[in-house]
Amino acid sequence: MGFADDLVPNRQGNDGLPGLRLERTLSRDTGHYDLTIGHILRHLPSGGQIVVTNDAHARIIGKDDQLQHERRIAPYDLPVLPHEHDLLRGTPRMSxxxxxxxxxxxxxxxxxxxxxxxxxxxxxxxxxxxxxxxxxxxxxxxxxxxxxxxxxxxxxxxxxxxxxxxxxxxxxxxxxxxxxxxxxxxxxxxxxxxxxxxxx
Structure with a gap:
């Protein structure tokens, strides 16, 4: 997962950016195995999107990785948890x-x-x-x-x-x-x- 793994909280909503979720994982078939080539992350409170890709031209290409639900990080269908709401409310004002x-x-x-x-x-x-x-x-x-x-x-x-x-x-x-x-x-x-x- 790399960078996406560092940003998205785990399934208990701990670590990472509160409210950020894994929306989609993209992969491509190498002939021997599927190589993960990108992740689409969604910040549920704001609706903001983060795209992580190793494509040299920053394209979002590939097929949906059907195994993403097995990952340890929070999936898109996990709502913002109460302690994440508390963390977001306590975030300092930013210019x-x-x-x-x-x-x-x-x-x-x-x-x-x-x-x-x-x-x-x-x-x-x-x-x-x-x-x-x-x-x-x-x-x-x-x-x-x-x-x-x-x-x-x-x-x-x-x-x-x-x-x-x-x-x-x-x-x-x-x-x-x-x-x-x-x-x-x-x-x-x-x-x-x-x-x-x-x-x-």
Whole structure:
């Protein structure tokens, strides 16, 4: 499942984005087995859709995977659970520029520069850069309100890669600026700021 597995809660509504569900899984026949090539996710409270695909042209192609109901993540027919409603009600207010900036981070997960300069996908995307012990505990927290947000994490990706992805001349978020030192960086978009802090 990869990226989709990280985003969608489990069948008990825990972890992941509250209210997000797996709507469809697409696959194609390789001759020996069905290869999963995409997932369509639906956020039930807002109606928003997230498409995860490994198609090089970002096309949503393939046949419906009839085995998706066996997966451990929450399916489309599972309604928003009471504790997910509580989490959604407690979500801090977010400015419009902050929404764009934070969405830009999410949209670029699992991407990488073709020449290998940065990668937000998997550790094996950049095998030549052994930047951290292979079994580090990955934890992330996002806190803030309005225009000001802080993202703290340990594990993958390196902070420098996240900064480079958001400011990349090809797929970066236009008009994003960055100030940084060795331990932290601040991405600025319009009135919004995102402080990046890697945990030791």
């Amino acid at each position: 419009s520029d902050a929404r764009v900036l934070l969405a830009a981070v999410i949209c670029r997960l699992s991407t990488r520069e073709p020449s290998g300069g940065w990668a937000l996908g998997n550790r094996h995307d950049t095998p030549s850069r052994h930047w951290r012990a292979p079994f580090v505990d990955d934890t992330q927290t996002l806190t803030g309100e309005g225009d000001h947000w802080v993202l703290r994490w340990s594990g993958y990706p390196p902070m420098s890669d996240l900064v480079r992805a958001l400011t990349d001349p090809t797929i970066g978020l236009a008009e994003t600026t960055v100030t940084r030192d060795q331990k932290a960086a601040v991405l600025q978009f319009g009135t919004a700021s995102l402080h990046l802090q890697e945990r030791a």
